[in-house]
Amino acid sequence: MTEPQPQPRATGTQWPRWEVFKQDAPGRPHQAVGSVHAGDPLHALLTARNVFVRRPAAVSLWCVPEGDLLTTTPEELVTTPALLDASGTSGTYHVGVKRTIRRSMTFVDLSGTVNAGGPGDALRQARTLHPDALAWMVFPESAVVRTEEDAGTVDSWFAPARDKTYKQQQYYGVIGRHASELKRAGRMPGRAASEESA
Amino acid sequence: MTATQALTGAQTQALLLKLTVLADDEIILAHRCGEWTGHAPILEEDIALANIAQDELGHAGMYLTLAQSLGGSDPDHVAFWRGPDDYRNTRLVELPKGDWAFTMVRQFLYDTSEALWLEAATSSTYAPLAEIAAKAVREEKFHVQHTALWVERLALGTPESERRTQAALTELWPHAAQLFQPIQGEAELTAAGILPDLNAAHARWTDLVTRHLTQKCGLTLPDAPDTQPGRDTHTPHLAPLLEEMQSVAREHPDAEVW
Numbered sequence: 001m002t003e004p005q006p007q008p009r010a011t012g013t014q015w016p017r018w019e020v021f022k023q024d025a026p027g028r029p030h031q032a033v034g035s036v037h038a039g040d041p042l043h044a045l046l047t048a049r050n051v052f053v054r055r056p057a058a059v060s061l062w063c064v065p066e067g068d069l070l071t072t073t074p075e076e077l078v079t080t081p082a083l084l085d086a087s088g089t090s091g092t093y094h095v096g097v098k099r100t101i102r103r104s105m106t107f108v109d110l111s112g113t114v115n116a117g118g119p120g121d122a123l124r125q126a127r128t129l130h131p132d133a134l135a136w137m138v139f140p141e142s143a144v145v146r147t148e149e150d151a152g153t154v155d156s157w158f159a160p161a162r163d164k165t166y167k168q169q170q171y172y173g174v175i176g177r178h179a180s181e182l183k184r185a186g187r188m189p190g191r192a193a194s195e196e197s198a
Numbered sequence: 199m200t201a202t203q204a205l206t207g208a209q210t211q212a213l214l215l216k217l218t219v220l221a222d223d224e225i226i227l228a229h230r231c232g233e234w235t236g237h238a239p240i241l242e243e244d245i246a247l248a249n250i251a252q253d254e255l256g257h258a259g260m261y262l263t264l265a266q267s268l269g270g271s272d273p274d275h276v277a278f279w280r281g282p283d284d285y286r287n288t289r290l291v292e293l294p295k296g297d298w299a300f301t302m303v304r305q306f307l308y309d310t311s312e313a314l315w316l317e318a319a320t321s322s323t324y325a326p327l328a329e330i331a332a333k334a335v336r337e338e339k340f341h342v343q344h345t346a347l348w349v350e351r352l353a354l355g356t357p358e359s360e361r362r363t364q365a366a367l368t369e370l371w372p373h374a375a376q377l378f379q380p381i382q383g384e385a386e387l388t389a390a391g392i393l394p395d396l397n398a399a400h401a402r403w404t405d406l407v408t409r410h411l412t413q414k415c416g417l418t419l420p421d422a423p424d425t426q427p428g429r430d431t432h433t434p435h436l437a438p439l440l441e442e443m444q445s446v447a448r449e450h451p452d453a454e455v456w
């Protein structure tokens with residue numbers, strides 16, 4: 001596991017923020033699902049698993065420190081074109097693309113990698129590759145920490161979630177009688193009482 | 199899976215007791231974990247502890263459902279309608295939640311013991327138990343990673359976190375061996391291959407936690423008593439815990455669905 005440099009902290013009491021990328025199934029793109037605060041890479045991964053993979057299933061998690069991410073929108077590039085000149089390490093960069101506002105729970109889907117001279121160059125290439133995107137995100141491969149792919153990790157981190165499904169609200173039981181039953185019987189407060197209810 | 203073997207009457211009674219003992223530890227510790235909801239040091243750990251509590255309650259549910267099939271009571275009834283005199287959990291799990299270090303050290307001692315026991319129990323000749331163990335051990339191994347990481351960071355963190363972690367270990371360690379106290383009839387069930395060898399699990403656990411706590415975390419293990427009172431002897435902390443945990447059930451004795 002490569003140890004990214006912890007980011008400079010706003011205050012001495014705050015842990016850095018890590019963006020969490022989740023892969024739902026083999027062959028699917030990693031998707032940005034949110035973030036966690038954690039003191040170090042392993043802590044970030046464990047925390048991400050607790051927060052984002054209790055359910056539904058996943059097969060892999062990546063965490064990237066906040067300071068290694070560069071994100072922008074076409075509107076921002078009009079006002080702040082200097083973003084395309086942001087300097088940093090050269091090498092492999094991951095490109096994330098936001099294509100729709102109609103998706104809940106995820107921000108960008110990772111769509112592949114580019115070789116770039118720095119984050120600004122990676123952003124430039126991302127814009128060329130995906131000109132219609134609503135937003136782009138790039139970060140260097142060297143900043144990524146990943147869950148292990150051995151059977152033991154997959155089994156203990158991800159397998160349990162496969163058996164846990166979301167429940168619809170109405171599935172949850174209630175103590176005593178369900179409200180709908182009371183409504184039908186005209187026993188709900190504030191409702192017109194039927195003849196048989198006192 | 200082989201066909202489920204028939205148990206003798208004595209084996210059934212002993213296994214019922216064992217399943218109750220296992221479930222009681224899970225239920226009580228889950229409640230202590232749940233007490234952190236809304237109070238954990240960071241939101242992420244709030245979620246983590248709620249997850250762990252739910253996993254533990256899930257394990258308890260599996261144990262008690264199996265117990266019910268062997269003639270035990272309904273799981274909800276077992277959880278909510280027994281008083282402190284009938285609970286068979288260890289004193290380790292009923293102690294008040296304490297600070298974050300206390301919670302993490304206790305979870306570490308418990309999670310490691312449970313993970314090792316479950317791992318051994320996956321080889322049980324009694325198929326229903328082997329199946330439960332196979333399902334639960336996956337979650338438990340993750341719990342161990344989570345709490346081992348926390349204990350290490352607290353022990354090697356600041357002087358304050360180290361002091362609290364050592365204080366927690368000093369208080370908890372004398373209670374830990376009770377997790378490996380055999381129940382009546384345990385030896386017979388082990389001889390029949392139904393239960394894993396508790397002594398072997400205890401030895402593996404001692405080795406594992408000693409290495410982590412002393413070598414990796416630089417903590418000191420205090421002396422522990424040679425013998426412990428049984429699981430029917432509780433601290434004064436269990437009664438108020440049960441009172442809170444069971445209050446809703448007891449207010450609605452005719453509730454049909456949970």
